[in-house]
Amino acid sequence: MLFTREELMETVKERVERCTACPLHLTRTNVVVGEGNLDTKIVFVGEGPGEEEDKTGRPFVGRAGMLLTELLNEVGIKREDVYICNVVKCRPPNNRTPTTEEMFACGHFLLAQIEIINPSVVVALGATALSFFMDGKKVSITKVRGNPMDWLGGKKIVPTFHPSYLLRNRSKELRKIVLEDLEKAKSFIKEG
Ligand code: URA
Numbered sequence: 001m002l003f004t005r006e007e008l009m010e011t012v013k014e015r016v017e018r019c020t021a022c023p024l025h026l027t028r029t030n031v032v033v034g035e036g037n038l039d040t041k042i043v044f045v046g047e048g049p050g051e052e053e054d055k056t057g058r059p060f061v062g063r064a065g066m067l068l069t070e071l072l073n074e075v076g077i078k079r080e081d082v083y084i085c086n087v088v089k090c091r092p093p094n095n096r097t098p099t100t101e102e103m104f105a106c107g108h109f110l111l112a113q114i115e116i117i118n119p120s121v122v123v124a125l126g127a128t129a130l131s132f133f134m135d136g137k138k139v140s141i142t143k144v145r146g147n148p149m150d151w152l153g154g155k156k157i158v159p160t161f162h163p164s165y166l167l168r169n170r171s172k173e174l175r176k177i178v179l180e181d182l183e184k185a186k187s188f189i190k191e192g
Pocket residue numbers: 046047048049050053058059060061062064065085086164
């Protein structure tokens with residue numbers, strides 16, 4: 001029997017809601033699975049939910065999310081046309097970086113989401129998302145941003161700075177770099 005992408009994603013959500021594989025489930029208000037168009041060819045992956053995301057159950061709705069939406073618009077991408085999610089689905093207390101154990105306890109949900117959507121490009125927003133796609137290796141985002149990496153199933157991973165980093169470093173140059181990376185990611189979209 002064939003399932004629709006919506007049905008498959010719903011089962012991921014149900015599994016995330018039942019998950020107790022790491023301590024983050026103890027302190028979360030809501031799980032934040034992801035949202036957007038399941039037929040998109042481009043997926044954006046952040047680190048993990050922050051305060052607003054934990055409150056609402058939606059990814060990237062706080063300040064970093066507003067900036068992400070603005071940057072996407074600037075390169076002609078409508079937020080509702082793409083899929084946005086995170087490596088970890090529960091908020092790390094005080095917005096700390098998720099541990100490697102938390103990241104890999106949760107990561108199979110992200111892999112399932114990518115398999116359901118089957119995009120041609122995944123944009124890794126920041127060092128945590130990038131390290132997930134590099135099997136936990138810590139790589140300097142400054143060194144590799146904008147350089148597409150081949151990943152499973154012919155997909156490209158395009159790393160760029162996390163929007164929170166841009167909020168902390170409000171330079172025109174940095175913003176321009178991220179916009180260039182997003183344009184590059186767009187160029188790898190393969191339709192069909
Ligand atoms: N930062 C993230 O990495 N993800 C969110 O959903 C919000 C802020």
